[in-house]
Amino acid sequence: MTTAPLIARARVRGVETLALDSPGSRNALSAALVDALAGALADCAADSGVRAVVLTHTGTTFSAGADLRDPPAPEALVGLLRQIVELPKPVVARVAGHVRAGGLGLLAACDLAVAATESTFAFTEVRIGVAPAVISLTVVPRADPRALARHYLTGSRFDAAEAVRTGLLTAAGDDVDAVLEPVLDGLRKSAPQGLAETKRLLTARVLEAFDRDAADLTARSARLFASPRAREGMTAFLERREPPWVL
Template sequence: MTTALVGRNRVRGVETLSLDSPATRNALSRALVSELADALGACEKDDDVRAVVLTHTGNTFSAGADLKDPPPPHAVPALLRRILELRKPVVARVAGHVRAGGLGVLGACDLAFASGTATFAFTEVRIGVAPAVISLPLLPRVDPRALSRYCLTGETFGAAEAARIGLVTQSAGDGDLDEVLAPVLDGLRRAAPTALARTKELLTAKVLEAFVEDAGEMTRLSASLFAGPDAREGLTAFLERRDPPWVL
């Protein structure tokens, strides 16, 4: 019997989807991406679901692409677009670390809340690739200067900085993450479903334009970089826990 990689729970119309592969740090594997897309599709069709909370088990929201079982090239942009096009708000609840492709999932969510101990990093350049596909939901939403810094350097930064630059809606700081989320979910429960869907359409229109115009190009760029010599060396060095040869 196959173990589910996405947990599901519903409380008063809010469906919580939990990435549940802590052994792989919730890396975006072929199976996890497929299962999450299916769960989101089920939420779309269910009139009793008012909003979706996307969270995780373990200490990592998502470590990015699964290097041992990567999804097909089209699967991640399709997942990000599904989150954006879902006619119900998707709220990220981050109580751990987010890396690389996991930041694309975070960026596609309508709202995002992080614990004060959460950390974030665009690690692509350090393994010889680029944040191509995940840039689609992030470029319209995150402070350009800050995004340039963190994408070019791969530095790790905390939840307060993530909130300052617009990567997340709010950091819980030293407070309780679920207490911060409570009034937000209450507000969504009080909203008329059709009005909620139409409002989300207005707010995501510019982000979706980027997918229509650039998703194909970004998918091809990502695939070409992952197939290149820098990525092969960078991924090998990462798995062997050593610096790649370009480190000065």
């Protein structure tokens, strides 16, 4: 019995599109999906025919966050986020749906991010008793601190316009591909060496945060997910009921 690939791939004029392809789980970040995406990104890094990477999705959700039934190890998620940041080619997120929790860490790791106007976003970790620890490595350097505090602490849903305002998105529009195409045209006109070196300038401070904070945030994430409160919160989420702390 063969297993369907979790990453759909296509290439047009030097731009490799990697689509998260597990719509039945709303592209939740399972151990298997994280591993498959890491492998696809490694292929892109080694392939001189790839000028840039578009990270997108099948179905109506870019990613629902960590797969609570088969979560990746925190170290694996850290490794994936760092791999995107360090990839010597620009990575552009294309969102035509919804993004939750850990999916926002993936989005923020990308160099550029565009979305459809109807897309929605939420940091829902606080509602199940954990914190957006690991994904803060990529989210915190991107986002406005006051806006981020609101969204982290409330877990409330916000729209694409707010995501642009806070720095999580580069741009949004009714037709996401119309927004994306001028970005890709610009990347295709740019020299590979220029892109790689410019990306290094832009990501230097993000990588400093990985070097400084990754071990602490990984340990914090593991501790929180293993806690009794988080187990209750995750169980309530999977059973589609309110956890006991809701007033």
